[in-house]
Amino acid sequence: MSFFRASNLCLSFGGIRAVQDVSFEVEKGEVFSIIGPNGAGKTTVFNLISQFYDLDSGSLHLGETDLGKLQAHDVANVGIARTFQNTELFEHETVLQNLLIGCHVNRRSGLFSELLHLPGARKQELEFRQTVEDVIDLVDLQAYRYQSIGSLSYGVRKMVEIARALCVKPRLLLLDEPASGLNPEETDDLSFWIEDISQDLGITVLMVEHDMSLVSRVSNRVLAMSEGKLITIGNPGEVQRHPEVLEAYLGQSEDAA
Amino acid sequence: MRFIFKTQYEQDISLLKHRGQLFWYGLLLAVLIAAPLFLDRFYLGEISFVFIYAIAGLGLMLLTGFTGQVSLGHAAFLAIGAYAHAYMLSKGLAFVVALPTAMILTGIVGAIVAIPALRLVGIYLAIATLAFLIIVEQIIIRWVSVTGGGRGMLVPPVEIFGLAVATPGRFFYLCLALLIVALIFVMNLLRAPSGRAMIAVRDSEIAARSMGINLAKTKATSFGISAALTGLAGALMAHHTGYISPEAFTLTISIQLLLLIVVGGLGSIHGAILGAIFVGFLPQGIALLRDTLPPAIGEVPGLEPGVFGLILILFLLFEPHGIYGQWLKVRQFFSEFPLYRRATNKRQKTYLRTERVR
Numbered sequence: 351m352s353f354f355r356a357s358n359l360c361l362s363f364g365g366i367r368a369v370q371d372v373s374f375e376v377e378k379g380e381v382f383s384i385i386g387p388n389g390a391g392k393t394t395v396f397n398l399i400s401q402f403y404d405l406d407s408g409s410l411h412l413g414e415t416d417l418g419k420l421q422a423h424d425v426a427n428v429g430i431a432r433t434f435q436n437t438e439l440f441e442h443e444t445v446l447q448n449l450l451i452g453c454h455v456n457r458r459s460g461l462f463s464e465l466l467h468l469p470g471a472r473k474q475e476l477e478f479r480q481t482v483e484d485v486i487d488l489v490d491l492q493a494y495r496y497q498s499i500g501s502l503s504y505g506v507r508k509m510v511e512i513a514r515a516l517c518v519k520p521r522l523l524l525l526d527e528p529a530s531g532l533n534p535e536e537t538d539d540l541s542f543w544i545e546d547i548s549q550d551l552g553i554t555v556l557m558v559e560h561d562m563s564l565v566s567r568v569s570n571r572v573l574a575m576s577e578g579k580l581i582t583i584g585n586p587g588e589v590q591r592h593p594e595v596l597e598a599y600l601g602q603s604e605d606a607a
Numbered sequence: 608m609r610f611i612f613k614t615q616y617e618q619d620i621s622l623l624k625h626r627g628q629l630f631w632y633g634l635l636l637a638v639l640i641a642a643p644l645f646l647d648r649f650y651l652g653e654i655s656f657v658f659i660y661a662i663a664g665l666g667l668m669l670l671t672g673f674t675g676q677v678s679l680g681h682a683a684f685l686a687i688g689a690y691a692h693a694y695m696l697s698k699g700l701a702f703v704v705a706l707p708t709a710m711i712l713t714g715i716v717g718a719i720v721a722i723p724a725l726r727l728v729g730i731y732l733a734i735a736t737l738a739f740l741i742i743v744e745q746i747i748i749r750w751v752s753v754t755g756g757g758r759g760m761l762v763p764p765v766e767i768f769g770l771a772v773a774t775p776g777r778f779f780y781l782c783l784a785l786l787i788v789a790l791i792f793v794m795n796l797l798r799a800p801s802g803r804a805m806i807a808v809r810d811s812e813i814a815a816r817s818m819g820i821n822l823a824k825t826k827a828t829s830f831g832i833s834a835a836l837t838g839l840a841g842a843l844m845a846h847h848t849g850y851i852s853p854e855a856f857t858l859t860i861s862i863q864l865l866l867l868i869v870v871g872g873l874g875s876i877h878g879a880i881l882g883a884i885f886v887g888f889l890p891q892g893i894a895l896l897r898d899t900l901p902p903a904i905g906e907v908p909g910l911e912p913g914v915f916g917l918i919l920i921l922f923l924l925f926e927p928h929g930i931y932g933q934w935l936k937v938r939q940f941f942s943e944f945p946l947y948r949r950a951t952n953k954r955q956k957t958y959l960r961t962e963r964v965r
């Protein structure tokens with residue numbers, strides 16, 4: 351039985367069938383990418399996993415856990431963390447605060463001990479800080495620790511968001527277009543970090559991405575979808591050459607032309 | 608220019624960040640403790656009132672400034688705290704029992720109010736909390752056996768373990784001590800997961816949920832603690848005036864509290880204190896203004912609420928970071944003096960957040 355299983359996912363928004371009968375399985379330790387033209391339904395798949403929307407039909411499992419039975423705020427508890435396509439950071443706070451919020455799921459303290467700052471609450475703060483510092487070292491954010499999000503460049507924001515997700519200490523990490531808006535150098539760094547996250551931290555990665563060179567470099571397998579439907583799953587080379595995948599992208603560029 | 612070298616993570620957790628802060632806050636505290644020796648009863652009363660307002664302001668700051676939930680109903684929490692406390696005292700309960708009980712009761716009411724309010728944002732939440740205030744006003748007017756109805760009720764004097772807190776100096780110390788306790792509670796909360804969850808809810812509900820933050824619980828907690836602090840302020844206010852009636856807890860008071868946190872600086876604890884000083888002394892400022900202005904303007908009856916409203920709007924338009932934000936700019940100017948760049952405080956471009964979840 352695979353680590354993560356999506357079976358026959360279906361979701362419509364009114365008349366738009368955003369996701370139609372999409373199934374895939376992700377093995378533990380894999381980097382699994384989802385590609386497809388804009389509007390294909392990739393982000394919607396992520397939002398289904400996050401339980402922001404309820405499935406019309408189908409099911410989602412992480413190990414033994416049926417994600418459909420969870421509330422959106424319990425998804426992080428079972429070990430799933432994510433980033434957002436257009437970044438959703440806590441704007442008015444510093445990088446450090448954002449990452450500390452990422453540690454929220456791992457708290458043990460009650461309200462009472464927090465109000466009085468009892469030794470247990472203090473010890474936990476120091477542990478959180480250690481977690482945050484480890485993540486900061488991993489993705490090289492040392493220089494930005496005390497900067498507020500509003501003052502950061504887009505590329506750094508993207509990395510802060512990944513760092514925040516890592517503070518959850520997830521088993522499965524969802525990255526929604528992590529390279530969009532990054533310059534080539536930043537994209538290069540990103541590919542190394544994804545490898546570190548997967549190999550050193552042992553986190554399974556599910557990624558939506560348009561940059562095919564990044565996808566080929568880091569992914570074990572790739573899923574292509576278009577107009578809500580799955581086209582194919584395979585290794586990066588196969589999927590890129592798949593005729594229907596080419597057609598889906600071509601169709602889009604003709605539309606644009 | 609001050610560079611703070613941090614060598615331990617504890618430094619980021621501690622409430623006072625460096626020796627300088629310890630010195631200045633210590634000095635401020637010393638001056639306040641000495642104040643009853645050289646201030647007359649009028650000024651002691653005024654400053655006690657500022658302390659009380661600061662406690663209520665902290666309560667609303669937690670809810671609006673840190674959790675992003677607006678409330679026009681905070682006058683109701685003041686009222687509940689005041690009436691509950693005064694009623695328990697009149698039934699012979701000791702001050703040290705009545706005060707925390709009144710706080711907890713107000714807190715519970717606050718958390719209950721949060722339940723229907725959970726799905727509401729912005730103007731709808733403002734209207735819902737306003738409706739709550741109107742309901743509470745009506746209950747106070749009709750529940751004559753407890754509240755004395757429209758005639759109001761006398762508030763028994765403070766007595767703590769046999770010590771009568773009858774002089775303005777003693778009452779000043781009581782308010783100061785409770786303000787400090789309230790400050791420590793709120794600061795502790797903000798350096799712990801529950802407080803950070805509130806900030807997360809304020810800045811992005813969607814990201815907060817994906818980080819495992821329960822929106823309902825976080826908002827209810829914030830409402831509860833905010834109401835409890837405001838209830839504490841209400842109980843002290845009851846003692847300050849010695850007599851309470853429904854007229855003391857109207858919408859104007861709710862708006863004054865909003866004015867307080869906006870003028871002080873949303874999302875900062877300093878803001879709650881500075882705002883309280885501002886709002887506390889504003890009526891006197893307006894009174895002075897009345898004397899100097901030509902009678903045609905100075906004697907207009909609605910001058911006070913009008914000035915409040917005008918200041919609120921001006922701050923929202925031109926200085927959303929409030930007095931505390933101004934102070935930070937001034938401090939930065941002097942600390943960088945010859946090198947100060949005008950552009951430093953230009954508002955940063957913020958990235959558009961289109962498409963939210965998509």
Ligand SMILES: Nc1ncnc2c1ncn2[C@@H]1O[C@H](COP(=O)(O)OP(=O)(O)O)[C@@H](O)[C@H]1O
Nearest residue numbers: 363366368387388389390391392393394395965
């Ligand atoms: N909340 C929503 N309400 C209505 N339509 C939506 C919503 N979210 C996505 N859609 C639609 O579903 C389709 C898939 O969108 P999305 O998953 O964002 O695509 P992408 O593959 O580019 O991430 C699009 O047609 C989009 O307009």
Ligand SMILES: [Mg+2]
Nearest residue numbers: 392393435965
């Ligand atoms: Mg998308």
